[in-house]
Amino acid sequence: MDKYECLKLKNQLCFPIYLCSKEIIRKYTPFLKKLDLTYTQYIVMMYFWEYNESNVKELGNKLMLDSNTLTPLLKKLEDKGYIERKRSSLDERNLIVKLTSKGEKLRDDAVDIPSSVGKCINLCSEDFVALYSLMYKILGNIREDYNE
Amino acid sequence: MDKYECLKLKNQLCFPIYLCSKEIIRKYTPFLKKLDLTYTQYIVMMYFWEYNESNVKELGNKLMLDSNTLTPLLKKLEDKGYIERKRSSLDERNLIVKLTSKGEKLRDDAVDIPSSVGKCINLCSEDFVALYSLMYKILGNIREDYNE
DNA sequence: TAAAATTAAATCGCATACGATTAAAGGAGG
DNA sequence: CCTCCTTTAATCGTATGCGATTTAATTTTA
Numbered sequence: 001m002d003k004y005e006c007l008k009l010k011n012q013l014c015f016p017i018y019l020c021s022k023e024i025i026r027k028y029t030p031f032l033k034k035l036d037l038t039y040t041q042y043i044v045m046m047y048f049w050e051y052n053e054s055n056v057k058e059l060g061n062k063l064m065l066d067s068n069t070l071t072p073l074l075k076k077l078e079d080k081g082y083i084e085r086k087r088s089s090l091d092e093r094n095l096i097v098k099l100t101s102k103g104e105k106l107r108d109d110a111v112d113i114p115s116s117v118g119k120c121i122n123l124c125s126e127d128f129v130a131l132y133s134l135m136y137k138i139l140g141n142i143r144e145d146y147n148e
Numbered sequence: 149m150d151k152y153e154c155l156k157l158k159n160q161l162c163f164p165i166y167l168c169s170k171e172i173i174r175k176y177t178p179f180l181k182k183l184d185l186t187y188t189q190y191i192v193m194m195y196f197w198e199y200n201e202s203n204v205k206e207l208g209n210k211l212m213l214d215s216n217t218l219t220p221l222l223k224k225l226e227d228k229g230y231i232e233r234k235r236s237s238l239d240e241r242n243l244i245v246k247l248t249s250k251g252e253k254l255r256d257d258a259v260d261i262p263s264s265v266g267k268c269i270n271l272c273s274e275d276f277v278a279l280y281s282l283m284y285k286i287l288g289n290i291r292e293d294y295n296e
Numbered sequence: 297t298a299a300a301a302t303t304a305a306a307t308c309g310c311a312t313a314c315g316a317t318t319a320a321a322g323g324a325g326g
Numbered sequence: 327c328c329t330c331c332t333t334t335a336a337t338c339g340t341a342t343g344c345g346a347t348t349t350a351a352t353t354t355t356a
Binding site for chain 1: 344345
């Protein structure tokens, strides 16, 4: 029995998760390119399609990203005309971010993407459900503060 | 029934996988810092602890990374003294990368990391196995060329 | 109420990722 | 032998990701 067995790549759980995340994102890329979005920008747009308006803090909680990543990303989305950034007049520390009408319209172009990528991943619904719940179980274990 | 339902974050599979990958890597960080490694550098070191020697192509196939990512990363590992880079004399196109003795010794410092992080993730063994096999199933579906 | 503590975003620096291109070496065919 | 094709790394440019610090606004507290 090799005492280094635990360090072999095939015995890692993190490694295939890391690969899956990257490869799934790679599958999104050609579809997102048509909308002039990167994957992270797409996640942010999904947030706003659902909630319409937010600030950096709230958005960051949901996406587990901080202002160091979000600030430049939101500026890019603003340059593309998909969102609007404005300081709150009630509390100047807060940056209000909201969809523009152009950003809203983009939703119709995105609506087929999940199923297109789903076909590439090609999991039966049992596997989908099992994987989904395992992912949220891990997230719950790692970040007890995270509420879906 | 909302026609945009499929675009909600909570209905995505990619999103929790993306989060899990990032958060698990975050859990590794404090342990890896003691070895002066980043997560990707750690994956590369695991490869070499297992196979001792390789070239950029082979390594990249296994890790699903290309020379654009690996070349600078391998130079950093060389600067740290963990690996050696040398052109093959048989075929000058190939870069032979191998562990140094310092890199080999590092393995002993890494051997407790998987279980330490495993405690944070805190999955029972059934969940571990289920998740592991789902991940490789997806990888097999996405990249039929990938052989573990 | 003025100084201290807290909060929210922005900024900085470094390390990936990765599509695309380039450069250099080796191999194939005329 | 020479040109074309392929292969392997390296390089380039853009976009995250994130620990750490800074800046500005607000709140707390002495």
